[in-house]
Amino acid sequence: xxxxxxxxxxxxxxxxxxxxxxxxxxxxxxxxxxxxxxxxxxxxxxxxxxxxxxxxxxxxxxxxxxxxxxxxxxxxxxxxxxxxxxxxxxxxxxxxxxxxxxxxxxxxxxxxxxxxxxxxxxxxxxxxxxxxxxxxxxxxxxxxxxxxxxxxxxxxxxxxxxxxxxxxxxxxxxxxxxxxxxxxxxxxxxxxxxxxxxxxxxxxxxxxxxxxxxxxxxxxxxxxxxxxxxxxxxxxxxxxxxxxxxxxxxxxxxxxxxxxxxxxxxxxxxxxxxxxxxxxxxxxxxxxxxxxxxxxxxxxxxxxxxxx
Amino acid sequence: xxxxxxxxxxxxxxxxxxxxxxxxxxxxxxxxxxxxxxxxxxxxxxxxxxxxxxxxxxxxxxxxxxxxxxxxxxxxxxxxxxxxxxxxxxxxxxxxxxxxxxxxxxxxxxxxxxxxxxxxxxxxxxxxxxxxxxxxxxxxxxxxxxxxxxxxxxxxxxxxxxxxxxxxxxxxxxxxxxxxxxxxxxxxxxxxxxxxxxxxxxxxxxxxxxxxxxxxxxxxxxxxxxxxxxxxxxxxxxxxxxxxxxxxxxxxxxxxxxxxxxxxxxxxxxxxxxxxxxxxxxxxxxxxxxxxxxxxxxxxxxxxxxxxxxxxxxxxxxxxxxxxxxxxxxxxxxxxxxxxxxxxxxxxxxxxxxxxxxxxxxxxxxxxxxxxxxxxxxxxxxxxxxxxxxxxxxxxxxxxxxxxxxxxxxxxxxx
Numbered sequence: 136x137x138x139x140x141x142x143x144x145x146x147x148x149x150x151x152x153x154x155x156x157x158x159x160x161x162x163x164x165x166x167x168x169x170x171x172x173x174x175x176x177x178x179x180x181x182x183x184x185x186x187x188x189x190x191x192x193x194x195x196x197x198x199x200x201x202x203x204x205x206x207x208x209x210x211x212x213x214x215x216x217x218x219x220x221x222x223x224x225x226x227x228x229x230x231x232x233x234x235x236x237x238x239x240x241x242x243x244x245x246x247x248x249x250x251x252x253x254x255x256x257x258x259x260x261x262x263x264x265x266x267x268x269x270x271x272x273x274x275x276x277x278x279x280x281x282x283x284x285x286x287x288x289x290x291x292x293x294x295x296x297x298x299x300x301x302x303x304x305x306x307x308x309x310x311x312x313x314x315x316x317x318x319x320x321x322x323x324x325x326x327x328x329x330x331x332x333x334x335x336x337x338x339x340x341x342x343x344x345x346x347x348x349x350x351x352x353x354x355x356x357x358x359x360x361x362x363x364x365x366x367x368x369x370x371x372x373x374x375x376x377x378x379x380x381x382x383x384x385x386x387x388x389x390x391x392x393x394x395x396x397x398x399x400x401x402x403x404x405x406x407x408x409x410x411x412x413x414x415x416x417x418x419x420x421x422x423x424x425x426x427x428x429x430x431x432x433x434x435x436x437x438x439x440x441x442x443x
Numbered sequence: 444x445x446x447x448x449x450x451x452x453x454x455x456x457x458x459x460x461x462x463x464x465x466x467x468x469x470x471x472x473x474x475x476x477x478x479x480x481x482x483x484x485x486x487x488x489x490x491x492x493x494x495x496x497x498x499x500x501x502x503x504x505x506x507x508x509x510x511x512x513x514x515x516x517x518x519x520x521x522x523x524x525x526x527x528x529x530x531x532x533x534x535x536x537x538x539x540x541x542x543x544x545x546x547x548x549x550x551x552x553x554x555x556x557x558x559x560x561x562x563x564x565x566x567x568x569x570x571x572x573x574x575x576x577x578x579x580x581x582x583x584x585x586x587x588x589x590x591x592x593x594x595x596x597x598x599x600x601x602x603x604x605x606x607x608x609x610x611x612x613x614x615x616x617x618x619x620x621x622x623x624x625x626x627x628x629x630x631x632x633x634x635x636x637x638x639x640x641x642x643x644x645x646x647x648x649x650x651x652x653x654x655x656x657x658x659x660x661x662x663x664x665x666x667x668x669x670x671x672x673x674x675x676x677x678x679x680x681x682x683x684x685x686x687x688x689x690x691x692x693x694x695x696x697x698x699x700x701x702x703x704x705x706x707x708x709x710x711x712x713x714x715x716x717x718x719x720x721x722x723x724x725x726x727x728x729x730x731x732x733x734x735x736x737x738x739x740x741x742x743x744x745x746x747x748x749x750x751x752x753x754x755x756x757x758x759x760x761x762x763x764x765x766x767x768x769x770x771x772x773x774x775x776x777x778x779x780x781x782x783x784x785x786x787x788x789x790x791x792x793x794x795x796x797x798x799x800x801x802x803x804x805x806x807x808x809x810x811x812x813x814x815x816x817x818x819x820x821x822x823x824x825x826x827x828x829x830x831x832x833x834x835x836x837x838x839x840x841x842x843x844x845x846x847x848x849x850x851x852x853x854x855x856x857x858x
Binding site for chain 2: 164165166167168171260263265273274275276277278280283285358359360361362364365368370402
């Protein structure tokens with residue numbers, strides 16, 4: 136029986152961030168900066184689902200994001216779908232891609248990470264192929280100005296973030312989440328204890344991909360003009376990974392800390408003095424890997440505190 | 444009594460008119476916001492624009508500011524700029540920053556289509572007129588968006604007109620029959636490839652024997668050149684960005700392949716940059732566009748090319764690492780359009796700014812040539828004559844060879 140107090144605490148933290156990001160929209164007018172925060176909060180938690188709970192680190196996570204962005208764009212351009220339906224198609228596009236790429240789960244460690252990156256690159260090359268210009272607009276980019284609605288798309292992004300947080304809280308406090316962590320620690324022992332390793336990994340993989348696909352879709356909706364390079368930019372993968380690792384995976388708090396601190400630093404100094412930013416960013420990450428390999432939250436967890 | 448009241452009223456009238464017509468209180472400074480890319484793939488086209496814009500701003504501030512008609516006085520300019528590092532995601536956030544936080548009076552996009560693309564919907568959403576320096580993407584200019592005007596580059600579909608006309612005219616007369624087109628698959632060069640393909644097919648005089656798009660990141664053309672040579676074309680059009688042209692010309696020289704007509708975009712457009720990286724021997728005899736940086740137009744506003752070049756060399760002497768080229772002219776020219784806009788706009792409302800910019804269309808001639816916009820804000824006034832890089836003494840010069848009314852020399856197509 137899960138501890139209701141713990142769940143309430145986890146949900147309370149999630150709700151606090153959701154409310155803060157909703158209220159911030161009315162207070163701070165750089166909507167796109169807030170949107171990027173929401174997007175990275177969602178992406179980091181999406182990556183947390185697969186990396187934090189199963190140990191699979193997909194460097195090519197951006198592939199699902201790009202698939203979602205183009206799923207949204209194709210639905211709007213060719214099916215004239217309303218944005219919310221197009222968003223569902225974005226999630227579906229990422230889900231289909233995840234099913235196609237499911238055999239990659241047979242790999243592990245660096246092999247899986249690199250294979251997923253190669254898959255994302257292959258998808259980018261297909262979408263950016265000039266011969267597919269009639270379908271995807273090839274490398275020349277898409278314009279979705281007809282459905283451009285920054286305010287609505289912002290709040291839809293917040294809703295997706297809320298659902299993602301709820302998923303992480305569920306995994307943190309459910310038997311299924313525990314079974315995933317058991318798989319991460321020792322798949323053979325987990326299988327011998329009756330845990331369905333394949334099913335568990337597959338569910339986490341699909342959930343994680345759908346979150347990235349929905350994020351890609353709502354990103355496409357929010358910016359409305361983009362090129363394949365924009366939505367398949369590996370920076371999305373790198374940022375989501377670094378934010379998750381920095382704060383601490385397998386927790387709700389870790390990726391939140393990572394995004395608010397590192398993306399905050401990025402926007403505070405990365406824009407005005409990018410050279411110093413890279414130096415500081417590099418030093419921070421090196422220090423973390425050397426002294427806090429389990430992220431900032433490990434400062435508390437190794438002293439016996441439970442972190443949401 | 445009535446007469447006295449009338450006289451009193453008459454005495455007050457000029458004062459009243461004076462009050463009604465008084466300029467609104469002028470701000471202490473006029474905020475102009477822009478982005479630049481100091482690193483990444485677009486740095487080579489972005490930094491010259493930014494550096495040239497700073498020259499214009501420094502000149503105006505040295506004169507006490509730029510004249511702003513709604514305030515009927517000169518106002519010093521404050522430039523607010525951020526480095527987007529060639530990232531569209533960063534650029535999008537920063538455009539928002541300029542509009543919503545810095546509350547700039549005028550917004551100038553970063554250079555090129557990719558970094559401009561994200562600014563288009565943001566500017567439209569915030570009803571802010573976007574001074575688009577060189578973002579020529581066809582999707583930017585639509586009837587439902589009055590908040591954009593293309594300053595310096597003609598739309599991509601106009602650029603290659605004279606290449607096709609030259610090949611169909613002079614080329615055919617000199618025995619050129621087969622053409623190869625190799626292009627980088629991005630908005631700017633891909634659109635030019637589509638346009639030149641269309642022109643050549645429409646004329647029906649030449650045979651396109653090779654037509655291949657390659658990623659913009661391509662940095663080795665050896666295999667592609669072998670493939671092209673296997674089709675035995677007379678003319679090879681390589682349409683890419685600066686990095687592509689450098690790699691292509693280097694590989695072409697190393698391969699030993701000879702074609703009677705070789706075209707690159709940046710051989711002329713960013714001649715200094717290519718000379719530094721490729722050398723005169725590899726560029727000699729190739730064709731390119733003649734940019735305003737190398738063609739002396741007769742401006743009716745602002746300095747001549749020679750005068751601007753002198754100002755540029757003073758601000759950025761040789762060895763400073765800042766290269767002269769077409770993008771430098773684009774940046775300065777954007778400043779000139781701003782200056783005329785501010786001198787003629789009825790108010791600082793963004794639709795009034797739009798009206799003032801469009802009011803310059805067809806009337807303004809700068810060192811960058813004629814300025815004319817179509818109804819959607821795309822630049823259609825500028826022209827891109829065809830030139831050939833020819834040795835004159837010890838120096839390599841870009842000589843305009845087509846169309847005849849702009850020609851300063853004769854093309855040498857070899858044998």
